[in-house]
Amino acid sequence: MTASPSLPRAEFHAAAERFGTPLYVYDAAELDAALARVRAAFGEARVFYALKANPNLTLIARLRAAGVGFECVSAGEIARAEHVGAEGGSILVNGPAKSREEYEAGARLGATFIVDREEEARLLPPGSRALVRVNPALSVSTHDHLATGAAGSKFGVTPEQAPGVLRALREAGHTALGLHVHIGSAIRLATDFGAAFARLAGLRAHTGELEVLDVGGGWGLGADLPGIAREAREAAGAFGAEVWVEPGRYLVARAGTLLTRVVGTKRTGRNFLLTDAGMTELLRPMLYGAVHPLTPLWDGGAEETWDVAGPACESGDLLARDVTLPLPHPGDLLAVGDAGAYGAAMSGTYLTRPRPAEALWEGGEWRLIRRRETPQEVWAAEV
Ligand code: LLP
Numbered sequence: 001m002t003a004s005p006s007l008p009r010a011e012f013h014a015a016a017e018r019f020g021t022p023l024y025v026y027d028a029a030e031l032d033a034a035l036a037r038v039r040a041a042f043g044e045a046r047v048f049y050a051l052k053a054n055p056n057l058t059l060i061a062r063l064r065a066a067g068v069g070f071e072c073v074s075a076g077e078i079a080r081a082e083h084v085g086a087e088g089g090s091i092l093v094n095g096p097a098k099s100r101e102e103y104e105a106g107a108r109l110g111a112t113f114i115v116d117r118e119e120e121a122r123l124l125p126p127g128s129r130a131l132v133r134v135n136p137a138l139s140v141s142t143h144d145h146l147a148t149g150a151a152g153s154k155f156g157v158t159p160e161q162a163p164g165v166l167r168a169l170r171e172a173g174h175t176a177l178g179l180h181v182h183i184g185s186a187i188r189l190a191t192d193f194g195a196a197f198a199r200l201a202g203l204r205a206h207t208g209e210l211e212v213l214d215v216g217g218g219w220g221l222g223a224d225l226p227g228i229a230r231e232a233r234e235a236a237g238a239f240g241a242e243v244w245v246e247p248g249r250y251l252v253a254r255a256g257t258l259l260t261r262v263v264g265t266k267r268t269g270r271n272f273l274l275t276d277a278g279m280t281e282l283l284r285p286m287l288y289g290a291v292h293p294l295t296p297l298w299d300g301g302a303e304e305t306w307d308v309a310g311p312a313c314e315s316g317d318l319l320a321r322d323v324t325l326p327l328p329h330p331g332d333l334l335a336v337g338d339a340g341a342y343g344a345a346m347s348g349t350y351l352t353r354p355r356p357a358e359a360l361w362e363g364g365e366w367r368l369i370r371r372r373e374t375p376q377e378v379w380a381a382e383v
Contacts, residue, residue, distance in 0.1 A: 022277035028362035050248030149183030182216025190227030197235035256340020278310010300326020
């Protein structure tokens with residue numbers, strides 16, 4: 001599968017020359033366009049970016065400047081949100097097993113907590129604002145690892161338990177704003193979302209009116225945003241509630257590209273195209289079988305079918321399988337598309353591979369927004 005990245009080829013070459021590879025690059029215009037699409041579809045809804053998708057400070061500062069809040073799932077993420085000037089009113093603290101540190105940081109900022117189990121009514125700092133996460137126990141069309149709203153997932157309380165948890169929060173002196181649902185990630189069908197939201201709306205008789213219905217994120221690239229928004233408004237209407245949303249991937253994926261250089265090729269019954277990036281830079285193909293569009297940035301020889309493999313000593317270290325690409329030469333540049341979400345964010349230092357650099361294309365120029373780590377930084381905390 002190939003697709004054209006949004007920037008001219010020459011600019012990708014310039015970035016790779018200047019900053020080295022593997023390199024994550026982002027197109028600011030596409031970041032802005034994604035937010036505009038969300039706002040066009042969801043109108044008045046409040047937007048909390050799930051910053052796990054890409055927590056780079058430059059990117060989240062841009063979103064902050066555009067009036068976007070943050071959904072945070074760790075003390076580290078709360079600290080990032082605070083670092084770019086987010087106030088409590090624009091921070092959600094979420095997670096199935098929050099630490100004391102996370103409760104304290106959220107309380108200090110006046111954040112809203114997303115409660116994942118009834119016991120949290122006793123664990124929340126006094127006078128907290130809270131939403132109750134409901135697991136609608138529906139099967140949705142995505143990878144098993146990404147189906148958080150499926151029966152048996154660890155997230156949220158059952159629909160039957162939710163009204164009681166709202167009551168428990170109020171009895172403990174907290175402000176229970178409403179309900180929260182997030183059914184999974186990389187979901188395209190508005191009907192999947194509609195079924196989940198309707199499950200929550202069905203609780204109206206037991207909850208009474210609510211201030212907020214937070215419908216989470218999970219929108220796959222190419223998802224029917226207007227359709228999802230319609231379903232959200234309809235469900236929120238049942239409660240007289242306003243809609244909150246928590247997109248992660250949708251806001252950043254398209255804007256990001258992983259640039260990797262071809263190291264060489266080899267033929268052992270299968271054709272391998274070896275690259276200087278692999279599972280340590282982009283884990284999604286290995287972890288979820290994710291398919292990222294590949295664009296060869298070289299003038300091609302004859303096309304062949306390749307497995308694109310990284311440098312790690314693991315046989316699962318593949319960026320793609322069975323893709324058709326022209327014969328490359330060592331040093332040629334390959335663009336791995338739709339890599340702005342959960343790419344750099346999930347890169348790791350396994351094999352003492354320093355995490356890649358990141359650069360932003362904005363106003364007709366490249367700007368480094370994260371320099372490449374050094375091996376010394378990878379082991380710096382060891383004693
Ligand atoms: N809200 C909640 C409560 C979430 O758990 C998540 C993602 C989001 C919002 C944002 O979901 P998004 O709009 O990005 O789909 N590492 C995986 C994705 C894991 C998502 C976890 N939760 C991947 O690479 O596909």
